[in-house]
Amino acid sequence: MTRTEVLTWPQARDAARDVVAKAPEERPDGAPGMADGNERRADCPCLLRLRGVDIAYEDGRPAVRGIDFELHQGESVLFLGPSGCGKSTVAMLCAGLMPEAVEAKVTGEVVRHPSLEAPGAVGYVFQDPDAQFCMLRVDDEIAFGLENQGLDRAEMPDRIRGSLAQVGLAGQEPADHAVFSGGMKQKLAIACALAMHPRLLILDEPTANLDPLATRQVFTEIARLARAGQTLLVIEHKFDALLPWMDRVVLFDAAGRVHRAGPTAEVISEEWDWLVAEGVVAPWKARPVWLGGSPAEGPGGPSGAAQDSRTAEPAGARGAIGDATNTEARRALEPAGAPGAAGPAGSNLAEPALSIRNGRLAYGGHLVWQDVSLEVPQGAFVAIVGPNGAGKSSLLQVMAGLQRLSGGEVRLLGREMRSWRPADRVRAVSFCFQNPEYQFIYERVADELANRPVGHEVPPETMRLLEAFGLDGCAEQSPFGLSQGQKRRLSVASMLREPHDVYLLDEPTFGQDARTQQAILDRLAALHREGRTVVITTHDLDLVRRYATHVAVVADGDLLYWGPPAELWQRPDVMARAHLVDDVRPLEDGDAAAGAVPQGGVVPAAVSGPATMAAEPRRKGLVYRLNPPWHLVTCVIAIAIGIFARTLPEAVAMFLWPLVLLFGAARLSPRQVVVRLSPFLIFYVLYVWTLTAYARVEPGTRTLDFLWMHLSYPGFIAGLVLAFRMLGAVCFGVLFVTATDVTDLVVGLSQTFRVPPKFAYGTLAGIRFMPLFQSEWTKLKQARQLRGKDARWRALRPVTYALPLLAQAIRMSERVAIAMEARGFRGAPADRPVGRTYYRVVPVRGLDFVYLAVVCGISIALLWFF
DSSP states (O other): OTOOOOOHHHHHHTTTTTTTOOOOBBBSSSOOOOOSOOOOTTTOEEEEEEEEEEEEEESOOOOEEEEEEEEEEEOOEEESSTSSSSSSHHHHHHHTTTTTTTTTEEEEEEEEEEGGGTTSEEEESSSGGGGGGSSSHHHHHHHHHHHHHHOOOOGGHHHHHHHHTTTTTTTTTOGGGSSHHHHHHHHHHHHOOOOOOHHEEEEEEETTTTOOHHHHHHHHHHHHHHHHEOOOOOOOESOOGGGGGOEEEEEEETTEEEEEEEEEHHHHHHTTTHHEEEEEEEETTOOOOOOOOOOGGSTOOOOOOOOTTTOOOTTTOSSTTTTTOOOOHHHHHTTTTOOOOOOSSOOOSSSEEEEEEEEEEEEEEEEEEEEEEEEEEHHHEEEEOOOSSHEEEHHHHHHHHHOOOOOEEEEEETGGGSOOOOHHHHHHHHESSSGOOOOOOOOHHHHHHTTSTTTTOOHHHHHHHHHHTOOTTTSOOOOGGGGGHHHHHHHHHHHHHHSSEEOOOOOOETTHHHHHHHHHHHHHHHHHTTTTTEEEEEEEHHHHHOOOSEEEEEEEEEEEEEEEEEHHHHHHHHHHHHTOOOGSSOOOOOHHHHHHHTTTTTTHHHHHSOOOOOOOOOOOSGHHHHHHHHHHHHHHHHHHHHHHHHHHHHHHHHHHHHHHHHHTSSOOHHHHHHHHHGGHHHHHHHHHHHHHHHHOTTTTTEEEETTTTEEEEHHHHHHHHHHHHHHHHHHHHHHHHHHHOOOHHHHHHHHOOOOHHHHHHHHHHHHHHHTTTHHHHHHHHHHHTTTTTTTTTGGGHHHHHHHHHHHHHHHHHHHHHHHHHHHOSSSSHHHHHGGGGGGOOOOOOOHHHHHHHHHHHHHHHHHHOO
């Protein structure tokens, strides 16, 4: 066995006999069997072994070096290390996604147990919630992985309901997840992985976008899985509550090497100072009590509460509510020189920096919030908190002038927002999107940070920013090739480099280690001390306690609280409604035994998101009962028949026939038909005009000469024939689109016509992104306006945005393809229609053949008759 060879199981069978025992026995529910408790049995089989593994990406950039790692059945392992140290890279190698799905050069010894090669044997939850889905509805999304596993269709509904309940999304089966918030999408991704009952579950920053209640639900589920013997590999920056439930921890240094690995309590206790020095743990954070830390060390002051031997107390938990007014504790939390609650000295508080009066926001038929009124003083540091999907990001966009209110008024620096010229508003306000990729407009990190092409001579100020935000060594890389944490730091740094009056940042610290969080917050605190106004959204209440002068709590479509943080801690009713209490309660042994059910023992129908959707009622009309692929065949044949219309009566008949079907079989109203046909009106007019003016006519035919055109009646008739013929084709297209569920079409193509699932489901994944292009266009336009790089003329925007949109589409398609493979979509489930099972059954009935015969027969008869 060489150190430069990656070994699959067949190649390494003999070499691995000493570490791979017999395949573990399955429990009836599909989860791996193991005794209760977190102690790994000595005889548990080795599922994975890495020896001397180096990984480098295509550009030659090394990601990790000399990795030695073993993972045994039933273990729970936590990866810790600075942001960008290669934790996710190693996790993707463990999942079997590298180097096949994710191109990279891997050297060393990689041995996997054959049980990990089965579809869905490894469940993977990625950092980016938007790039993990390929279906349109929640239940179809979860079922996708089950189909790849070949699970019997009768078992799928229970699996789907159970996994949604585990993450707090019960009742959302028929919902369109495109309208979910980022946190809800991440919970859905976790549900997709849990439903497959994977032998190995990898969770890569699973709570990065979640509110405190949802974070607690996920952590409780992780603890329950660990207690049940599920093999787990977890990457998490907010790791305190998980420590008692992890068997082992692996520490990575900034160079991508394993610093130390071993039992969690031993390693964390002995390496605490190293974790602080490497920026994994904040200097102000207390050592967990169960590892020997003193209760008096905590930033919230002494607690006096008894601690369970298996309970890790999150930073800032003690005294977060009851002892929040402890002045000494609050002073200990603030960085040196940080402003107090009164705001920066010398700031002019007479005129608000931002104000909203009776604000109401609704879009897509969904009310986000209403009756929101607040005034943000100049020089304030404001934190907007609340559950996932409550509208925090929307409120921030309203403050930036990127989103218009549905009702009410918003004012910036005393002026009504609509009166600001875009160029002036950009100079006054800096905005940082939650998705950092929206802001990138250059192909090099150095150019992005300098906001201009700088060549190979990087300016000193840019170099200082690169170092301050942990991006030194990345100047020549593409912003899109960075890790998620690095992308976030780059996006924040690029928006803080120039002076503004107001800084608005959407989740600026999510996915960051302690050191880079501190770098970001130090910069924001410095701006605050200068008298700048800073407004952020966050789920980190410890950040709120340490830095905010004001806090806005958004939940239940309303502004529940606006004022100083100290008074919020005295409002347990508000904190409970906004899901803010749970980040200060440590996990307890009973939580893991009970499962991921929130307090009260009831799983809500929907947590912080759109109201639970009832199943869509079946629409009346014949065409809605048809098999979509056969309906497509019928429409294509009818359109082909219509091409043979040569006279005006034939063309009119071929237009009226599908029009009858739209009214009768599809039950559309005349107005609905007109609306659907109106986008094509310009083409119909052009057909008629072009042939009227330029059609070749018989000699002697009278024409009306006008300039270079020769208007003729025969040409006019030919134009009408072409226009009605095309109208008929469009009507059949409208009929098909109106009556067809796109998911049924894709599934039906595989079931009925044996189209390879790789093509059919890949097409559906692409269709899922089509509605997002309008959003991508809007975000791209906003980002370029905020950077002062938008096209000077509106007509040039399509040219300016075409390449970035294409690049974004390619990146998203690559990520979705990787996520689909991670859910077992490879081999037989992807290549052969019979290699998978189906959650949806799209049958072919006699009605489909009768409909085809009638539609095509009448079309032929109309041509014959006229």
